[in-house]
Amino acid sequence: MEIDRPELLGVPDAAIATGVHQETVRRAIRAGRLPARRIGRNFVIRPADLQAWQPHYGKAPGRPAARDALATLAAGCLDAQLGQSASPPRRLRLRSKERTPPPHNLPVPPTPLLGRERELATVREYLVSGGKRLVTLTGPGGSGKTRLALEVATQLVGAFEHGVWFVDLAPLRDPALLLFTIARTLDIRAPGRRPLREVLIDRLRHQRRLLVLDNCEHLLAGLSEAAALLGTCPGLKLLATSRAALRLAGEQVVPVPPLPVPDLARESSAEAVSQSPAVALFVQRASAVAPTFQLTDANARAVAEVCMRLDGLPLAIELAAPWVRLFSVQQIAARLDDRFHLLTTGLRTALPRQQTLRATVDWSYALLSEPERTLLRRLSVFAGGWTFEAAEAVAAGNGIHPDAVLDLLARLVDKSLVLTEEQRGAVRYRLLETIRQYAHDRLQEAGEAERTRDRHLAYFLALAEEAEPKLRGVEYQRFLDRLEEEHDNLRIALEWGLNPARGDEAALKLSGALAWFWWLRSYHDEGRRWLARALERTPVRSAARMKALLGAGYLAQHQRDLLTARALLAESLQIARERDDRWTVALTLHHLGRVAYYEDDSTTARSLARESLAVAEDVADPWLIAWPLHLLGIAAHIEGNYPMARAYYERSLAMRRELGHQEGIGILLSLLGVVALREGELRQAHARLQEALAVMQTVFGPWGLAPILASFARLAAALGQPVRAVRLGAFATAVSESTHTPLIPFSEALLREALDVARQRLGPAAYAVAWTEGAAMSLDQAIAEALAVEAAPPPRPGSPSGRSFEDLTPAEIRVLRLLAGGRTTKEIAAELVVSVSTVDRHLTHIYTKLGVRNRAEATAFALKRGLG
Secondary structure (H helix, E strand, C coil): CCCCCCCCEEHHHHHHHHCCCHHHHHHHHHCCCCCCEEECCEEEECHHHHHHHHHHCCCCCCCCCHHHHHHHHHHHHHHHHHCCCCCCCHHHHCCCCCCCCCCECCCCCCCCCCCCHHHHHHHHHHHHCCCCCEEEEECCCCCCHHHHHHHHHHHCHHHCCCCEEEEECCCCCCHHHHHHHHHHHCCCCCCCCCCHHHHHHHHHCCCCEEEEEECCCCCHHHHHHHHHHHHHCCCEEEEEEECCCCCCCCEEEEECCCCCCCCCCCCCCHHHHCCCHHHHHHHHHHHHHCCCCCCCCCCHHHHHHHHHHCCCCHHHHHHHHHHHHCCCHHHHHHHHHHHHHHCCCCCCCCCHHHCCHHHHHHHHHHCCCHHHHHHHHHHCCCCCCECHHHHHHHHCECCECHHHHHHHHHHHHHCCCCEEEEECCEEEEECCHHHHHHHHHHHHHCCCHHHHHHHHHHHHHHHHHHHHHHCCCCCHHHHHHHHHHCHHHHHHHHHHHCCCCCCCCHHHHHHHHHHHHHHHCCCHHHHHHHHHHHHHHCCCCCHHHHHHHHHHHHHHHHCCCHHHHHHHHHHHHHHHHHCCCHHHHHHHHHHHHHHHHHCCCHHHHHHHHHHHHHHHHHHCCHHHHHHHHHHHHHHHHHCCCHHHHHHHHHHHHHHHHHHCCHHHHHHHHHHHHHHHHHCCCHHHHHHHHHHHHHHHCCCCCHHHHHHHHHHHHHHHHHCCCHHHHHHHHHHHHHHHHHHCCCCCHHHHHHHHHHHHHHHHHHCHHHHHHHHHHHHCCCHHHHHHHHHCCCCCCCCCCCCHHHCCCCCCCHHHHHHHHHHHCCCCHHHHHHHHCCCHHHHHHHHHHHHHHHCCCCHHHHHHHHHHCCCC
16 A cells, blocks of 8 residues: 555645645545545545645635645655755645555565575665666576565665565566556556556656566566666666566666585584574474474584585475474485475465475476577586586587577576586586476486487597596696586496496596596595496406506505406506507506505515516606606615615606606605605705695695695604694594595605604693594695694704613614614614514604604714714
8 A cells, every 4th residue: 555655645734735724634535525545544635636625715814825835745745756955845844643654565574584694785785875776686496586575675665755565477477467567566547548657657757666576587578668667767666586687778687596505524513504594494494393303413414415405495495394394304315316206395375386396497497498498408417517618519419509509508597597607717507406307307308318418428538538648747737627627527427328228438438537537636436436337347358448447456556455456457457468558558567566565565666667667768758757767766765775766756756847747746756755754854854845745735635645744744743743743644544544545655654653753742632632633624724734844853852962772672772773883774674674664663763762863863873872
């Protein structure tokens, strides 16, 4: 109902305008001589009706004529509306006790709005002081556009003198009826044959109103008529909701995305998860139907997973939450693979299309053209997003020309069915999982699934095969990032390639091409599973099988499954020799030598390294040659011959620096840091390890960084920073356990030593606290902890000359005596019949107990005491 419009006068203003007493006006109304409308206890009168009535009274003494008074009153109201400085006479601006708040027809929302603070503030700013007169809320079906619009409108009722009016356009099918629906909502009728548009303009021209036009997406053709009102009605503003932008002059679009969901990689406690608006909505709706429901540490992860799998879509969450009456949250999550069957019980007061999830998506799908539907169906084969180039390769054909993909994709974006996000300067597209499942069902119904998935597999196989050699060169970062962002698509492609109905080697080729990526980014378990499935399915001794065997072999080697690794690598080597593929022969020999390294067999490792080097030099590939040089350094390292190990490492490093092979550069810098640690050169070790970490952060996943963090732990212990040593050691151990991949042997030995030293210095309680802190660190925190290791050696507790051998064990004294006699680590190990790593551990304890930094100081101390 309208209460306070400039052309509707209350009784006091009518009395002033006509120069009569208020009671005279009331008697005329009661007698039916003066038409008026009752609003509660008050009456309002149209100026035209007042003019028709007032001549019966004439001009009262000392008062202006009624017509003059009406003109003055109207002018004052108009000046006020237009913001002009002139103001009406004071007595005409007085408001009576009968004034009521601005009118509206807004429904009262049954629950508070959650998680839309930013969007709410933005829309309010645009409509109140931002100079925007047409604001459109856009977003996918079920994202909460209407709820947000109602909240904005409710908060702005007081800002629009003539009211805020909600116009539901969902029931309309004919755009020509749009103005009629607005007029009916405002209770405006067009007399005679006068055009409705003109009547609306006359009524709204001098009013301050906000119209909320809800669900405009199916009436785009008729909205220009409504928007045209803005040009002639300066006090009118429109707030629209639509799944697509209206594309009208002056429009300000405000996207309404799904609600933010929790990041389970960071925290899954009830306190942390509850900060997510999506979770808050789930809990609100669940507790409304099950008052005993609470978010607890026991169910927090499951609630978060439900919200994540529903993409934070408010409607989907509202439909899922009430099922807590019948199921646990874990059971709800398990049933979301068939979400369109589960999510079918909405509020009875909701529109039919909002009472089930399928009905909501059906509404959007029905509004698409046939080419748009076809593209949407085909895009459903992507997982985790896609690029425009991928859409063009996969979705074009069979009715969609490649040149049409861009325009059709843009239309789906405009209609909020495809979402966009910018990553590293490029746009990626994605579907909400709810839309993807719906579109995939339609794809299967259309009989297009197999053909589209074939194109998807072909595209991502080509990408993987292009990326594999690039990982060895200067473009490694771009292709690592590309494979990482497409990992979900690569998984989907692999699954399709393993379909029993297919008879080609696509899955074998794809898994073989991805093996190096899986190793670098710590997907060791997953990579082995894919490779094993592909190898089992395709036994033909082909080039694809050879490559897949090689990849599976070195992944198994890193996970210490050495028998399996040797068998896989041996078969790969055999096929490579059959095919005279000398490049693969050289690399496979290297990896067989790495198996020997894990078995602490320096002799076999050296032999295989030399054989690999001979073949690699014949092939004349510097990248290939660097690997057996690397392995020769490892063989010397196993034996404790650190000068020789350093020499081979540095030769390999020089080649890799020239090639820009970052992976190899990082590994060799790390190994050179280990050698410096073994030789007691702490400053040099610190410099090498810091340089290595800077390189390796750009290449490796968590496991690839764990060995270097273990080296930092040993360095921290040697530098008198035991708490930091324990934290780093705990993190490295946690990563090793979570990836089911042990640290490399050199790093394992360093870690044991670091923790032994720290345990002695800290005591059980402090050690346990530091361990707990380290195990809970994120990768970024662990890297920061490593970089915080101070390079300066700690002040020694006293002059070594003042120390004795009392703290040394008999075994340590024997090691020190041999050291003072000029023996190498390998020679000491052979004489004492122990491993080199055991000798290194004894040396660590000797340095710590004597307060010396390296073998030179330990030797000098021993000789001075006559131990040589």
